[in-house]
Amino acid sequence: MIDVSCALITGHNGKVLVAQRSSVMRLPLKWEFPGGKVEPGETPEECLLRELAEELGVVVEIVKAMAPHEHAEIRLIPFVCVIRLGEIKLAEHAAFRWLGPDEMNTVDWAEADIPVVQQYLDGLKGT
């Protein structure tokens, strides 16, 4: 099983940042929550901070851990985050968008992310 940390970065009136994988990445042009593989000796949280600095050029604060989801060989470990420092500059992704809850279904998600999107939307209903 490969652990992959990913971020639901919230901001802009409760919207969430989603990023599109580039045409040269695996899962080309699919939309995902930014993040990446947890490296040996690293916690999922440390991984997330590293990946978001590398991929987006921002420092985030982790607000909350969500439940992990397994899909094929990937265990996706999602965290709700907010940006504390920097502005989004894409190093690897093709594009990013801020999506409100009612817009979450408008992008072509990587399959592993669909339960994470659902979990996020379910959590909003409870608040």
Ligand SMILES: Nc1nc2c([nH]c(=O)n2[C@H]2C[C@H](O)[C@@H](COP(=O)(O)OP(=O)(O)OP(=O)(O)O)O2)c(=O)[nH]1
């Ligand atoms: N980061 C991220 N990866 C995801 C998501 N959903 C999903 O299926 N994946 C898959 C795509 C990749 O096979 C794997 C993460 O690899 P990656 O390419 O984004 O991360 P990385 O920078 O650590 O990878 P690498 O190039 O160093 O091998 O998980 C998601 O929401 N976020």
